[in-house]
Amino acid sequence: MTEFGFIDHIRTLFAALPDNGFEGIGDDCAVLPLQGGESLLFTADLLTEGVHFLRHATTARELGCKSLAVNLSDVAAMGGRPVATLLSIALPADAAGAWAEEFMEGYRTLSEEYGVALIGGDTTASKGGVTINVTAIGRAADGCIKRRSGARPGDVLLTAGLLGESGAGLQDLLQGRCDTPCAAIHRMPRPQVDEGLWLGTRSEVTAMMDLSDGLASDVRHIMECSGVGADIDLERIPTAPGIDLRTAACAGEDYKLLLCAEASGVDSLMEAFEARFGAPLYPLGRITGTHELRWCEHGTPSPLDWQGFHHY
Amino acid sequence: MTEFGFIDHIRTLFAALPDNGFEGIGDDCAVLPLQGGESLLFTADLLTEGVHFLRHATTARELGCKSLAVNLSDVAAMGGRPVATLLSIALPADAAGAWAEEFMEGYRTLSEEYGVALIGGDTTASKGGVTINVTAIGRAADGCIKRRSGARPGDVLLTAGLLGESGAGLQDLLQGRCDTPCAAIHRMPRPQVDEGLWLGTRSEVTAMMDLSDGLASDVRHIMECSGVGADIDLERIPTAPGIDLRTAACAGEDYKLLLCAEASGVDSLMEAFEARFGAPLYPLGRITGTHELRWCEHGTPSPLDWQGFHHY
Numbered sequence: 275m276t277e278f279g280f281i282d283h284i285r286t287l288f289a290a291l292p293d294n295g296f297e298g299i300g301d302d303c304a305v306l307p308l309q310g311g312e313s314l315l316f317t318a319d320l321l322t323e324g325v326h327f328l329r330h331a332t333t334a335r336e337l338g339c340k341s342l343a344v345n346l347s348d349v350a351a352m353g354g355r356p357v358a359t360l361l362s363i364a365l366p367a368d369a370a371g372a373w374a375e376e377f378m379e380g381y382r383t384l385s386e387e388y389g390v391a392l393i394g395g396d397t398t399a400s401k402g403g404v405t406i407n408v409t410a411i412g413r414a415a416d417g418c419i420k421r422r423s424g425a426r427p428g429d430v431l432l433t434a435g436l437l438g439e440s441g442a443g444l445q446d447l448l449q450g451r452c453d454t455p456c457a458a459i460h461r462m463p464r465p466q467v468d469e470g471l472w473l474g475t476r477s478e479v480t481a482m483m484d485l486s487d488g489l490a491s492d493v494r495h496i497m498e499c500s501g502v503g504a505d506i507d508l509e510r511i512p513t514a515p516g517i518d519l520r521t522a523a524c525a526g527e528d529y530k531l532l533l534c535a536e537a538s539g540v541d542s543l544m545e546a547f548e549a550r551f552g553a554p555l556y557p558l559g560r561i562t563g564t565h566e567l568r569w570c571e572h573g574t575p576s577p578l579d580w581q582g583f584h585h586y
Numbered sequence: 587m588t589e590f591g592f593i594d595h596i597r598t599l600f601a602a603l604p605d606n607g608f609e610g611i612g613d614d615c616a617v618l619p620l621q622g623g624e625s626l627l628f629t630a631d632l633l634t635e636g637v638h639f640l641r642h643a644t645t646a647r648e649l650g651c652k653s654l655a656v657n658l659s660d661v662a663a664m665g666g667r668p669v670a671t672l673l674s675i676a677l678p679a680d681a682a683g684a685w686a687e688e689f690m691e692g693y694r695t696l697s698e699e700y701g702v703a704l705i706g707g708d709t710t711a712s713k714g715g716v717t718i719n720v721t722a723i724g725r726a727a728d729g730c731i732k733r734r735s736g737a738r739p740g741d742v743l744l745t746a747g748l749l750g751e752s753g754a755g756l757q758d759l760l761q762g763r764c765d766t767p768c769a770a771i772h773r774m775p776r777p778q779v780d781e782g783l784w785l786g787t788r789s790e791v792t793a794m795m796d797l798s799d800g801l802a803s804d805v806r807h808i809m810e811c812s813g814v815g816a817d818i819d820l821e822r823i824p825t826a827p828g829i830d831l832r833t834a835a836c837a838g839e840d841y842k843l844l845l846c847a848e849a850s851g852v853d854s855l856m857e858a859f860e861a862r863f864g865a866p867l868y869p870l871g872r873i874t875g876t877h878e879l880r881w882c883e884h885g886t887p888s889p890l891d892w893q894g895f896h897h898y
Contacts, residue, residue: 280686280709284673287694296671296705304705310622317723318675318706324713357606360616362632362719374592382599392600393608393616394630397592401636402714407674409630409721581615585817 276505300499301422302351302483303412313419315412317348322583323403327461329449334373336461338380341464344486345410346388346464347529351484353420353474356467358391362407365395366399392518418474420482422499425534428564429480431504431556432540434469435529437489438517441525456517463529465559472550478539489577491582492532492566498507502536508571508578512556523569534561613734614663614795615724625731626726629660639773643759646685649718650692653676656798658700658842659777663787663796665732666724668779670703674719676712682791694767700779727736730786732794737812737846741792741873744852746781747865749801751830753837756793761830768829776843782843790851797840803894804844805881815876820883820890824868835881836892848849848872 285299287492296316297383299485303315321341323329332340342359349356361381365374385392391409393481430566451457473479481500485492489511493504533555535543540557547555559570569578608628609617611778615627633653635641648691654671661668673693677686697704702722755772763769778796786793793812797804801823805816818835845867847855854867857897859867871882881890 277709280682282691283702283708285686287690288697291694291698291703294701294703296670296703297707298670298703304670306670315627315723316672316706318671318672318708318719318724320672320676320708320710320719322676322710322712322714322717325676325711347891358616358618358628360606360611360628360721362630364632364634364637364717370592377596378596378599382603386603387599389604389606391606391608391610392602393605393610394628396630396632396633396719397596398590398634399637400634400714400717402712402717405632405634405676405712405714405717407630407632407708407719407721409628409672409719435812486619508631535687551745 289472302348303354305419307416310583311416313414314417315349315352315354315414316409317345318407318409319348320528321342321406323405328402328447331452332461334376335380338377339384339462341406341408342381342384342498342528343463343465345408346390346467347484347486349410349412350467350470351482351531352412352414353418353482354414355469355471356388356390356412357408358393358411359385360393360409361395364398364405366400366403369404378401380585414474420474420479420497421483422483425496425500425502425561426562428537429534429561430537430540430557431506431559431561432461432535432557433485433512433534434466434533435553436512436514437485437528437530438522438525440527441488441521442517444525444527462525463527465529466531469551473531473533475584476543478535478543479533480536483532485530485532486526487534488524488526490524490580492495496532496534497567501568504559505562505564505568505570506559508576510556510558510570512558520580526582558579600702605704614660615666617731619671619728623727623728623800625728627661627664627666627726628721630658630719630721631656633718635717640759641716641771643764646674646688646694649690651774652695652860653718653720654693655698655775655777656841657720658779659796661722661724662777662779663780663794663843664724664726665730665794666726668702668722668724669781670699670705670723672721676710676717678712678715681716706799726786732786732791732809734793734795734808735795737808737873739813739814739873739875740849741846741871742820742849743854743871743873744845744847745797745804745814745868746778746822746867746868747792747826749797749840749842750834750837751826752839753800753833754829756837756839774837775839777841778843781863785843785845788855790847790855791845792848793846795844797842798838798842800836800838800894802842802892808846809877809879812893815874815878816871817874817880817882818871818887820881822868822870824870832892835868836894838894
């Protein structure tokens, strides 16, 4: 069973249980509406040694940052502000001392930067490698929450940054080149927290998520949740300098925001974003009514059938 | 560094960060007060293969139940009702198919029994053993939340069940005897959810927690958080039939509630509990002003210095 097959299986298995007021599985975060027009957001990410990271190819401090960053990215992708985390970490004997302390310093640095409290978790021994789970809690005004399900045919598809650096960095690491700029970006991605919060306030934005498994995979989640299709213009994919197009479209862990915006408002959205952040939004395609993902070359659908990145 | 040493280190490291309205590390759950006299509770537990369980000595279904049970127990220990969980699970290749499905069936059975929604989580591959993290969310009326910090000198110390079966079961399992009643209890502990909710409503109860590391260890958390000591009467420790006293006092994973109650109200509390649950509360000692833990034999402190169970 694939990762997504297993998640679908779980979703079906639990569908008949009471939801207790939560919007559950299916978006970057679960949503719990509170009284007073505000909701809480919940997300969890598990990182395991040898699958998500190689201990010899990252510092403990970088990994502490990354463990938190990937969760902050999920909160930001809903338009929320991260407020607290629970951190669980399983430590083999050779990581229980100085390594663990350095990990916590990295985790604290990013927690402090975004004003996020550490409210609980668990620490245990491990007979295998290091395993880390972070559960992040966010808050959002109800009107600012952006879901995967809000895209409509005619919307413009955009990313909030260049793609492919993290994927190229992973290739560097796997080939033993740990000191390249892309390898550094792969080890320590920056979550787009401020960008997500700001985009949450913009009514032109109809759907949003973060790019963790690659554009080719993640855009399908928006398509499925919104019941739409997408045409992506190959020549407009914002490929980072020196990165090949396929890596930009298919590799994972960019943690840039992927969003849809009403066509009539996209110019003013892009202008305001660039004025606020000094960096552009990149339009790279359109939402369609076809239920298909098409990779277009200068307006003509190509035979490409690119897929995203799967851990298993 | 020990587990508790590392947790203290983390707590110090994060003390200067904003709390964002959360009561954080230090109790069975973190607490987030909402508007309207209610709070949310948050707790996480990490279970790793070879440390918390042996895959050949438990069924996947039992482990699914236990992974949830230990978290429900933490919510119950604060007087809260569990409402939702996030489940993260790392699966080696030989556990990714039927084993994982059976695990989820166990998890679902207990979720259904207590009406708990599964709202999110993560699944990944593992290059080592199975690792499971559950984050549980509970709700509680503010006036019903019981903390570790509420014990006062003169209070009576009680447990809501017999002790030692899980510890004896672990000994059985480690000796290859998987089919004993105690081994079954160790593999599938019952969280005292209804008992915790009911005790939360009782004003006589001043402090509460669940027994996960053993009485000898856990009572020290109440002592430390409340700034008190405790005298435990060896002859009143409610030892399960056939279990030795030291196992009952020191072994972990009983997941019975440990509570303190005002001496003036303890008789009516015990009567009402027994009327409600058909099982007694067991008084086993007193809270003192000494900051010491003393094991008493018929009223006289003994030289015993028992400690609880540590995973590392």
